[in-house]
Amino acid sequence: MGVMIDNQLQRVAPKAIAAAIEALAARFGNRLITSASVREQHAHSTTWLPAQPPDAVVLARETKDIQDVVRICAPLRVPVIAFGTGTSLEGHINAPAGGVCIDLREMNRILDVHVEDLDCVIEPGVTRKALNEHLRDRGVFFPIDPGADASIGGMASTRASGTNAVRYGTMRDNVLALKVVRGDGEIITTGTRAKKSAAGYDLTHLFLGAEGTLGIISELTIKLRGIPDTIAAAACSFETVEGACNAVILAMQTAIPVARIELLNATQVRCCNAYSKLTLPETPLLLLEFHGSAAEVAEQSKNFAAIAKECGGGEFSWTTRPEDRSKLWQARHDAYWSVRALRPGAGVVATDVCVPISRLADCVVETEADLQRLNLTAPIVGHVGDGNFHCSLLCDVNDPEEMARGEEFMHRLVERAQAMDGTCTGEHGIGQGKQKYMVAELGPEAIEAMRAVKKALDPDNIFNPGKIIPPL
């Protein structure tokens, strides 16, 4: 596959792993699984990174289970890898040194909902859809939507975001406190239910996005929002990516509180027309959503329509009726499947970068030109209010020459974003796939600081080794 994973990691000693498995079997019975198929499932990843299964999987049901796995594994120097739904994209759940995967899907209890305070306390295996179904009758919701029905513990660990982030923020902005199992099995509490605090180092944010490398999240206190009275959807085509991006910039500057604002490039719109039998103009498309009272969404839509017109947008349609909203947004919802259908059998490699919004049009246009030059197909969808966009690269994973071009493309995409003062990943995370870009992005000093923090909190490199921090 050509993607090298070299973390200078030693595989855990067979004796140690045998001892761990024996102790885990005694403690967990048939909740300790070592079958090849289950281990493979727990290393499955929707990327082209090769799967590296763990030696065993434990199905955790409560915090005590996590603590006991860690207490058994850590003294033996056996790695421990947290698993939510397996929807991460950069090899986060691979076990390059072997070790034990803790599957947290059964830790899916909603422990407390405080509607007055707009927060709730949950276990890490709760998925965002399950949570929102639970909350619906209470008039509140959890706004982060990364697409996949991911576990919220996993979303916290990768600092996920998605389509709603332009209004509601990312996981970074929506977690009040965590409980984290540390290397001796004890639990670190990072915060309270207070909306803000200036009490010491921000441990909450240290664990958010740490990809399970500093400890295992066993409980989260997260923010909720009131379900808006009215939701309006809107769509507008533009002649050029620049026009669409300029409209977004103006909307941000005038503080129109759009809840979602998604860009589909011309290639993506063509895909969607073909797959979903739509007749959209095959030019860049903005899809929007507005949340608020009826009067507010009407005002927001009107204000955005004026901006779109000023920026060369075509017909602007908006609606609050659920069935019409779905129709307007169908292209976005079907985007992933439309890409798959474009070339059945090919792999789809999802990658993301994020740049200052003033550079977004440049970055997308240059990326499109690069795809053409390399004779590759990768429709583009962007959370454009944040300057974040995704390429869904179609590649025949059995064709080394095409894969080499794919790698060149991704490499250049990251370099382009970084040269524009952006980041190699807005929301997917580093995992294994993007370690090689860390030093270029932040400089060696930042990586040294990360390495020092990792060493301080996980001196034996037990927690998800081989992730985030590039090898020395």
Next chain:
Amino acid sequence: MGVMIDNQLQRVAPKAIAAAIEALAARFGNRLITSASVREQHAHSTTWLPAQPPDAVVLARETKDIQDVVRICAPLRVPVIAFGTGTSLEGHINAPAGGVCIDLREMNRILDVHVEDLDCVIEPGVTRKALNEHLRDRGVFFPIDPGADASIGGMASTRASGTNAVRYGTMRDNVLALKVVRGDGEIITTGTRAKKSAAGYDLTHLFLGAEGTLGIISELTIKLRGIPDTIAAAACSFETVEGACNAVILAMQTAIPVARIELLNATQVRCCNAYSKLTLPETPLLLLEFHGSAAEVAEQSKNFAAIAKECGGGEFSWTTRPEDRSKLWQARHDAYWSVRALRPGAGVVATDVCVPISRLADCVVETEADLQRLNLTAPIVGHVGDGNFHCSLLCDVNDPEEMARGEEFMHRLVERAQAMDGTCTGEHGIGQGKQKYMVAELGPEAIEAMRAVKKALDPDNIFNPGKIIPPL
């Protein structure tokens, strides 16, 4: 004064400090100051914590100056303490072990403003008022307003917030990236200008609120907002604190995007009536501000008025005319001076806590009862949308008996907030004054994690020693 500061810190060896001062004098000439009065000024603090002046002050003008101070001091184990405007409230700038204060006020350049991206790059000594004056003509502003015209580097270091936080967030939500001088004088870059990133540990948030204990911030990239078209002010009196708090809870649940929502308790309103010659009903008062288009602020005001009425609020007045807005908010602007005037000559000890909003009424009412029991006066002002409130405790600092009651009050205030799942400080920080509450709030494991991080990034305890982390 009765407040013990015991950090088990050894004062720096006289030989080491002499060597540092000699080297600093050679490098900085008359920008190295050792006069008693200047040293005293740099330990001045608006609290009852005793001043502990540094051994010397260096006036830094550029990043290289910070680097050179650190490179001179660190090998000699001489502490380095960053100084912005000296407006912090918990002894943050004291030098309990001696050392060198780096005064950053002259590092006040605005390096870059990116209006399209709604961000700017500044030196740490830029104050929020200076920044907003610079930005006004560009149609953008920096929304964090802690009251004092603090330096933005200092605000970052204490994770400051203030009246606007309910809408725009705190410093935690408004810093994209930092440059931080570390112990060997090299610079850590924590992020890019991208609005979001999932690239590794969140070093930005690690340094935000670290109170200068992990390094010295030498540059900040911060978020800006578009100046709203229309600003409306509003005021409403309530019979009870519960009524006022319930109105706030409903406003949050229905997602009315109030820009400010401040509670003044009856004692504070009485103070303001006396000082500012107002005739407000001497009951709890809510002051609000709405930002948006003319139609939006009208809608927001109307919606809040309905909620206020439902919660037993009295007459609701709102206005968009600047002079009328000032009049409505005069009580809030004069609050601090009105407290001072209540008992000239007494000290005013400002302290803050933050609780989940559902507990706010209970916390304020119990606090008022405690003041009565202890025969103390401490008007209360709250950033009530966040559950954060301040007591301005009037105490004769020369009366040990009254000071003892004051200490008892503050101690019980923190215990009360923590028992309600809140925090010992929403925005003032820990400094020296609140270290003793850290373990009770987060447990020993969190403090151990903080200690490990401090040790990892500042192994020789050079940066602002004796702050945040309680002694072992």
